[in-house]
Amino acid sequence: MAKGGVAAERRRPHSHLREATVGYAFILPALVGIVALYLFPLIKTAYLSFTKTGVFGDSTFIGGANYANLVTDPTFGTALRSSAIYTVIVLLAIPISIVIAALIAQVRHGATLYRIAYFLPVVTLPVAVGMVWRFIYNGDFGLLNALLSLIGIDGKAWVADPTVAIFAVSAVGIWTSLGTAIIILGAGLQGIPQDLYEAASLDGAGPLRQFRSITLPLLTPSIFFVSVLSVIGSLQMFDLIYVMIGRNNPALSQSQTIVYLFYQKAFVEGNRGYGAAIAIALLLIIMALTAIQFRLQKRWVFYG
């Protein structure tokens, strides 16, 4: 130990430089990856958003015209609305997950089974999930309407009716996001020291009071983490719309999300510049909402 220290002392004049070089050499592979796969595309996309770029990359600089069009484009407004509805509704998965996670924590045997059951939608191919729900929602032959008819309700064409389609898709969004939330919140629950509950019950606190005064406050960091992820994920939703609504559906124009619009403009219509502007607008929206969440967390997140 002492010997090593002496040796290190002697090498000092060079060691800073050498350590730095070695350090940079170590992060180089990761750095190259980040620059090539994230930074460069990001800058390139930002640049594209100021150009008129066709299908095969032929681009001319047109300044802020794409953004000017975006602001006045009614389809972008509708897409924002659909994405907002979806995002808000999917946030409901958090309170549901807290309850389920708390219930699973009470289960003595087979808790893993429940966790797997709730986590399955997360590891299932979104396309498969979308297809199955599409069948369930079918207006004429769907399982949902078959069940509703038992209690005398004549159900709608859930994913073809423009007035309800985005809500029907959002319900599936909740279902698919429960798994991750339950795992994270469940881990948060396990991190709460058991003696707090023991002390509380000695003081005469009932289960509800314990939940409100111990579980919930100590769970807030996990809740915050899940809500940040949920908002970002929801704003980027594409696959459920693509699979459950699809083209040739009268509900599409009312239900398409921002990313679906991005896909439509950039890849179907071949207007890459406009697509890039949509992508950058979405990036800014996500950054703003995430920043607001981080600002607001000071008021309600409890870091014991």
Next chain:
Amino acid sequence: MKTQRRTARLLAVSTRAATMTASLAACSGGPSTSTSNTGSEQVTLTYGVWSQEETMQKVADAFEKANPDIKINLQVNPWTEFWTKLQVGAQGGTAPDAFWMLADHFQIYADGGQLLPLDDAIKDANIDMSVYPEALVNLFNYSGKQFGLPKDFDTVGLWYNKAMFDKAGIAYPTTDWTWDDVKSASAKLTDQTAGVYGIAAPLNRQEGFYNTIPQAGGEVITKDGKSGYSDPKTQAGLQYWVDFIKDGNSPTLQQMADTEAVAMFENEQVAMYYGGSFYAKRFYDNEALRAKVDVTELPAGAKKATVINGIQNVGYAQSAHPNELKKFLIYLGSEEAAKIQAATGAVIPAYTGTQKAWVDSMPDFNLQSFMDSTAFSVPYPVSKNTAVWNEYEMTELTKAWQLEESVADAANALSTQMDKALTEEKR
């Protein structure tokens, strides 16, 4: 805790938001070279298709047998991904050497210099272009150059369920039928309480209003490149469909979004269906349906018409082996390749004289009607960037099909938007 939070933030914001944009910028790479080596004896060509895998493999095998130094690598990408992948591949230099092309996508590729001109190859091989339907050849000619050889074509016919006609006591449709005959028959065939409809009136281009618009004497796109949707005749071709929904003789657009119209025809919920020749094999392979259905020419409006469309084989301009590629493309347009495809019944080959094998491949159906229909066929309407106004067609006409707006209002709004898009694409 602080570092943890910062990591979370970095992860959350940068990774997720950037991955989305990455997909966009990933398609801006330069041209790459083909993996195969020009110096070696064997050359490998890739051939991108979206279906008919078995049939196309047979064609490729036959070509390989005659040309042992060229290997064909069939790449099948399903329809939903085909065009996105092709666009990205064409820009990145990784598109297949030979691939299928459709008229509505063609001009943007030809204009972008992505396709190999075939004029010299056609001349060298002494190909007589009159062996293909003229409308198809013209669809793939851009600024005086020929970029594709027609592979197959499809016209549209009136498919009908004989059993349902018998039950309603109505005579089967004939080549003399007009729009009025379809209207009165559809009313008699409809039994809403049983969930049975006389006809399906989906919002379809190729199998729907692109046929009835020329039948009414209208146009989707005029000769001087303007929208035809403000023309009352064009609007009459749309009204024809909307009336079926309005009168309750067709399922609603919402029902047809949940269950495809063609599936409703197969389930015998719908007695008449305007369907392409490409459905013949699907209906024929359905044992329960085969004996019950047949097909005839589309009924006449002001005149008879069917839209004609088809797949063409084109070559990628940046292919590393243009000479071998031309050889392969010429083969794909040959009589031999056409015969292989006709025998399987998958498609109607475009090469004149080879279609009989297709007609005979399903003797229970009157497939000759699709051949006879070429006499009054009109080319599939396209412009340079067809996808843009195709989207407007869907959003605007949906309002008419949903009975929220009159056909005139929807079509006039569409006409304005489409004209704007057509001006835009010329810049």
